[in-house]
Amino acid sequence: MRVLITGISGFVGQNLSLYLDKDFDVQGISRKKKPGKLTYEMFLEENRPYDAMIHLAGKAHDLKKTSHDDEYYEVNYELTKRLYEQFLQSDAQKFIYISSVKAVADTVAGVLTEEDVPNPVTAYGKSKLMAENYILANIPADKQVYILRPCMIHGIGNKGNLNLLHNIVSKGFPYPLGAFQNVRSFLSIENLCFIIKELLDQKDIPSGVYHVADDVSLSTNKVIELMGDSLGTKSRIWNIPCSWVTMAARLGNHLHLPLNTHRLQKLTESYVVGNAKIVAAMGKELPVKTEDGLLRTFRSFAP
Secondary structure, rough: OOOEOOOOOOOHHHHHHHHOOOOOEEEEOOOOOOOOEEEEOOOOHOOOOOEEEOOOOOOOOOOOOOOOOOHHHHHHHHHHHHHHHHHHHHOOOOOEEOOHHHHHHHHHHHEEEOOOOOOOOOOOHHHHHHHHHHHHHHOOOOEEEEEEOOOOEEOOOOOHHHHHHHHHOOOOOOEEEOOOOOOOOOOEHHHHHHHHEEEEEHOOOOEEEEEOOOOEOOHHHHHHHHHHHOOOOOOOOOOOOOHHHHHHHHHHHHHOOOOOHHHHHHHHOOOOEEOHHHHHHHHHOOOHHHHHHHHHHHHHHHO
């Protein structure tokens, strides 16, 4: 099977291409000209044959809020639309679009499932949902089309917030938000790659939307403890009263300190994503347990 992967040079793309390379003929598509890789324009113009496309490319959520809304719509919606239209006209049988749980909700009460009505609040989430809706409105009966909504993905080569938090723990600084009780879902890159391969291999998984997460959700305090375990030490967690921390965060809004109310919310909120639908559809359990995957990621952060 010939598989095309957009965004192959990114964190997920690099891991996925290595995971699939031994079983499939994998080729990457990128924005810029690179040896051995197609650009989007070359692909759309030349109409090269392929069997499946995995669309990873997109504009990620800009936490610094320096991006214009138009950038999200151009990359996450317009590019996806063009690639999907090409897929519909081709002989290819499978299309896998990597969306995001942020296409559904920015905050979650309880467990986020595929039954929840999407209500994104950011340009990133809205642009992802626009792409989803276009795809869902145009699924042919003779092809298999999957929309995956992953939660926070981690793994070797990851440069996200977990890395920044690990740097703090590794320097011996205490985590001061231990009094806040929250639960979050994570997704090991190995589990995401496993799911995508199953979608490529299996012929009977129905088209549609699937949420993707590890089996168990963890508190941030537990994550901090695992970071200490990966370093062979005991993490320091301070249980400063929540009211004191909240007051300090409000002060941070005015004094432009590292801790403000927005950052405090992101560090302490709960965001649990259910994976029951995709696990049932595959008929297989995920290969990597939540804590094992996180420990593997944290150990990769070591210099």
